[in-house]
Amino acid sequence: MKLIIPKSTYPFIIILIVLFLVELFAPTPIDWTQNFNSDDKRPFGSYLLMDLIKTDLFPNKEIEFKTVPVFNYPESSNSDPLKNYIFITNSLEMKKWDVDKLVKLAENGNQIFISASSISCSLADTLDLSLTPNVMFSNLGKTLRVQKFENQKISLNKSYKYEKAFDVVSIKNFNKDSLTVLGRDANKNIQFIKKQFGKGNIFFCCQPLSFTNYNVVEENNADYIAGAFSYLPNHSIVWDEYYKPTRALRNSSPLNYLLTHPPLKLGFYLLFFSLVFLLLFQGKRQQRIVPIIQPLRNTSLEFIRTLGSLYYTKKNHKDIADKKLKYFKEFIRSRYHIDFKKENIKELSSRSALPEKTLRMLFDQSKSIETLTHLTQEGLEDFHSKIEYIYNNCK
Missing domain, CATH: 3.40.50 (Rossmann fold)
Incomplete structure (x- = not known):
């Protein structure tokens, strides 16, 4: 691919070249800095x-x-x-x-x-x-x-x-x-x-x-x-x-040291402007097409449907109720920082703004479900409705 330099940049390039040549061939001015250093050959060195x-x-x-x-x-x-x-x-x-x-x-x-x-x-x-x-x-x-x-x-x-x-x-x-x-x-x-x-x-x-x-x-x-x-x-x-x-200057940043020595200063400027030209022209020459990134698919709903179908096919209502109860207890613990126990019903009612009677009914039903070996579909639906009511009405 042939590199094409825009005509609008010609004056800028010419000015830079002239400044570089002037800096390169101009006579070095005498530095009258008082430094008194033993290795300094300037007029006020030692x-x-x-x-x-x-x-x-x-x-x-x-x-x-x-x-x-x-x-x-x-x-x-x-x-x-x-x-x-x-x-x-x-x-x-x-x-x-x-x-x-x-x-x-x-x-x-x-x-x-x-x-x-x-x-x-x-x-x-x-x-x-x-x-x-x-x-x-x-x-x-x-x-x-x-x-x-x-x-x-x-x-x-x-x-x-x-x-x-x-x-x-x-x-x-x-x-x-x-x-x-x-x-x-x-x-x-x-x-x-x-x-x-x-x-x-x-x-x-x-x-x-x-x-x-x-x-x-x-x-x-x-x-x-x-x-x-x-x-x-x-x-x-x-x-x-x-x-x-010049002790403070010697202990300052490396950039300050570069700019105080004419040969290093000239080399620094040359490197800087070379990098600028590289970014201006090389960047235009090798710019890549930005790829289209597809958003990640949300497979949560598909997972829930698959898992629900699996449990529905097996008709294991007791297992489903146990898991719902486990998740409900974790919800109470993480949200209100107390366990779902009989002695905590009153405090839970105060924190969640739910009727104490409703919470006691759900607790009694959960204890009953834990003792069962088999649960009917109607029992599961009733237990599910009570838990959903709490989810939707608690504060």
Whole structure:
């Protein structure tokens, strides 16, 4: 059978083909999503930073990736090997019990490195500082930020320039007695601090974008990363993958995951439209004739007539009466939830609205029939009429 495509569908097919070709050959736009994932090669991922850590900053050191909250980290003791814990994200929302566990890790001699432009109240209270946006009229038109280290031996008097990849935030209202300032911007706003806890320290930088792929390849900004990590000893690394902005997206539905990756998205749309074409044209081509379904025959009446003829031929009136009595007792039991007994006649009369005298006559006759061995046709007809009267007049 030859497939005939209606002419009315031509514009629709042409539009779909054009959209598909545009999607296929159009240049891929740059994705500026802030994700900070160690395996993400987008501008605001941390793939190049992880490469620096493995090859230059902490070579030959074990790197452990954590995908659970800090509270679920295993307990550490003074005898355990010391580690550097690194948290880089845009918003570090830790619960109080997570912060307590983080402080305990630092007190045992571990180093905690945090870079985030927003932190939870419990963490801010522990570090005894607050973050304040640098919203000033003099900064509104600027697209460039500059950072410096306080220690000139680290920076060699260098300034690190950031265009686009920076957060308009700084550290304010901190305790000067407990914090050490490690870095500022060109306006003397504090960007990088250290606070000691027991044998270890917590380092905090409010510019997480400084550690992304974009700034690793931008001018000499990789030196800033090296300078910031130079405060950490040469220990194994624990890299956080839980407190990331895309964590909720990673845990969402598979369809959401498909639509966030351009190649998978294109393949999904191609499969979807192919199925639509298949339903439109293949369905018309192979549509079957709907068969006529004959209704089922009602053979109940034929069964009753056959059974009645059988009993009538045998003239077994006693057997017929016994069965009618059995069915009548089951009818009383299922409808009024009582047995057809002498002591229940009064209650049955109340429930069925039938005369008590009629029910007693039927009960007496049923008891008489049960004692008989033979029943005449007249006796059967009389018994049948009484039962039918109850069937027709009971409530």
